[in-house]
Amino acid sequence: MGALGFLCVTVLLLESARSYRTCPDLIVESCRCAAERSAPRSRQRVRVVCVDVELTDTLPPSFLPNRTVSLNLSNNKIALLRNSSFYGLAALEKLDLRNNLISTVEPGAFRGLLALRRLDLSNNRIGCLSPEMFVGLSRLSKLNLSGNIFSTLTAQLFTHLSALKYLHFGTETLVCDCQLRGLFLWAQHNSIRVGTGTLCAFPTHLHGSEFHRLQEQQLRCDGPLDLPLFQLIPSQRQLVFRGDRLPLQCTASYLDSSVELRWHHNGHPVATQEDMSIFVEETLLHDCCLLTSEVILSNINTVIAGSWECLVTSSRGNTSRIMEIVVVETPATYCPADRVSNNKGDYR
Ligand SMILES: *[C@@H]1O[C@H](CO)[C@@H](O)[C@H](O)[C@H]1NC(C)=O
Ligand SMILES: *[C@@H]1O[C@H](CO)[C@@H](O)[C@H](O)[C@H]1NC(C)=O
Numbered sequence: 050m051g052a053l054g055f056l057c058v059t060v061l062l063l064e065s066a067r068s069y070r071t072c073p074d075l076i077v078e079s080c081r082c083a084a085e086r087s088a089p090r091s092r093q094r095v096r097v098v099c100v101d102v103e104l105t106d107t108l109p110p111s112f113l114p115n116r117t118v119s120l121n122l123s124n125n126k127i128a129l130l131r132n133s134s135f136y137g138l139a140a141l142e143k144l145d146l147r148n149n150l151i152s153t154v155e156p157g158a159f160r161g162l163l164a165l166r167r168l169d170l171s172n173n174r175i176g177c178l179s180p181e182m183f184v185g186l187s188r189l190s191k192l193n194l195s196g197n198i199f200s201t202l203t204a205q206l207f208t209h210l211s212a213l214k215y216l217h218f219g220t221e222t223l224v225c226d227c228q229l230r231g232l233f234l235w236a237q238h239n240s241i242r243v244g245t246g247t248l249c250a251f252p253t254h255l256h257g258s259e260f261h262r263l264q265e266q267q268l269r270c271d272g273p274l275d276l277p278l279f280q281l282i283p284s285q286r287q288l289v290f291r292g293d294r295l296p297l298q299c300t301a302s303y304l305d306s307s308v309e310l311r312w313h314h315n316g317h318p319v320a321t322q323e324d325m326s327i328f329v330e331e332t333l334l335h336d337c338c339l340l341t342s343e344v345i346l347s348n349i350n351t352v353i354a355g356s357w358e359c360l361v362t363s364s365r366g367n368t369s370r371i372m373e374i375v376v377v378e379t380p381a382t383y384c385p386a387d388r389v390s391n392n393k394g395d396y397r
C-alpha cells in the first residue's frame with residue numbers, strides 16, 4: 050500500500066453544487082474528495098477520485114467516508130479484486146475501475162454495494178468471468194465490460210444482476226457466433242440494452258458489426274474455424290547449430306472446450322522423446338481464453354530438422370501454422386568485425 054498516507058490533498062475546483070476540498074476522514078494521499086456543500090456534514094454525499102496515482106490495490110473501505118456515493122479508481126494498476134473489496138460502502142452508486150490491470154475478480158468482490166447502479170470495468174484484462182463475481186449487485190443498472198480479453202459471454206453470468214438495463218462488452222476478440230445466442234435472447238427478453246460500441250471482432254464477415262443490430266440467425270457456429278489469436282513462435286525459418294536449444298511456442302484462442310493443440314514434425318505426431326531431447330510441455334489454459342503449448346528442443350541434432358507444425362483441432366474444424374528448422378552441423382566461423390569511419394559516422 051505504498052500510495053497510502055495521512056493527507057488528503059485539497060483541491061479547490063468549483064462546480065455549481067459542490068467543491069473539491071479536504072475530506073477529513075479520508076486518509077489517502079493523492080486522492081481527492083468532493084462533498085456537497087449545502088447539506089450538513091453528516092448527510093453529505095461524497096465523491097472520491099483517486100485517478101492515475103499508481104494504486105496497485107483497492108482502498109480499504111474503512112478508509113473512505115461511508116457516505117461515498119462515487120468512487121473513481123480509474124487509470125491505476127489494480128490487478129486483483131478480492132472478495133468484499135468494497136464492503137461497507139453501502140451508499141456507493143458509481144464505481145469506476147476502468148483502465149487498470151484487473152485480471153482476477155474473486156467471487157463476492159462487490160459484496161455490500163447495496164446501492165451500486167453503475168460499474169465500469171472496461172479496459173482491464175478480465176478473461177475469466179463467473180456469476181459469483183457479481184453477487185450482491187441487485188441494484189446495478191449499467192455495466193461496462195468493454196476492452197477486456199474474453200471472446201464470449203453467457204447470459205448466466207448476469208444471474209445476480211436483476212436490475213441490469215445497459216450492458217457494454219465489446220472486445221478486440223469478441224466472437225459473434227452461436228455461443229452468444231443465449232446472451233442475445235436473454236437481452237431481448239429482459240429489455241437489456243447492449244450499448245452501441247459493442248462490436249463483433251470475429252468471425253471475419255461480422256467484423257465491426259454492432260451486436261445490438263444483429264439478427265439471431267447471424268450468430269452461427271457453422272463457418273470455418275476463425276480464431277482471434279493463433280500464433281507459432283518463432284514463425285520464420287530457423288537456422289540452428291547442433292547442440293543448440295530452441296523452444297517452439299504455440300498460442301491459440303480457446304473458443305470452446307473442443308479446442309485442442311497438437312504438434313507435428315514432418316507430418317508425424319510429436320510426443321516427448323527424452324533420448325532425442327524433445328520435450329512437449331503440458332497444454333495450459335490462461336485466463337480462460339488462451340491455450341498455449343510448448344515444445345522444447347534441447348541439444349538439437351539433425352533429426353529435428355524439417356517442418357514443425359502446430360495444429361488446432363476443434364469441433365468446427367482444424368487449422369495449423371508451420372515453421373521450418375534447418376540444422377547446421379558445425380558452427381560457421383564468424384567474420385571479423387569491420388570498422389569504417391568517415392564523415393558520415395562510425396560503422397561496424
Ligand atoms: C456511517 O458511519 C457512521 C458512524 O461512523 C454511522 O453512524 C452511520 O450509520 C454510517 N452510515 C451508513 C450509511 O452506514
Ligand atoms: C473518473 O475519472 C476519469 C479521468 O478523469 C474520467 O474520465 C471518468 O469520467 C471518471 N469517472 C466517473 C464515473 O466520473
Ligand SMILES: *[C@@H]1O[C@H](CO)[C@@H](O)[C@H](O)[C@H]1NC(C)=O
Nearest residue numbers: 132133156157158160181184
Ligand atoms: C466472501 O467472504 C465472506 C466472508 O468474508 C463469505 O461469507 C462469502 O461466502 C464469500 N463470498 C463468496 C462469494 O465467496
Ligand SMILES: *[C@@H]1O[C@H](CO)[C@@H](O)[C@H](O)[C@H]1NC(C)=O
Nearest residue numbers: 147171172193195196217244
Ligand atoms: C465503456 O467503456 C469503453 C472503454 O472504456 C468506453 O469507450 C465506452 O464509452 C464505455 N461505455 C459507456 C456507456 O460507459
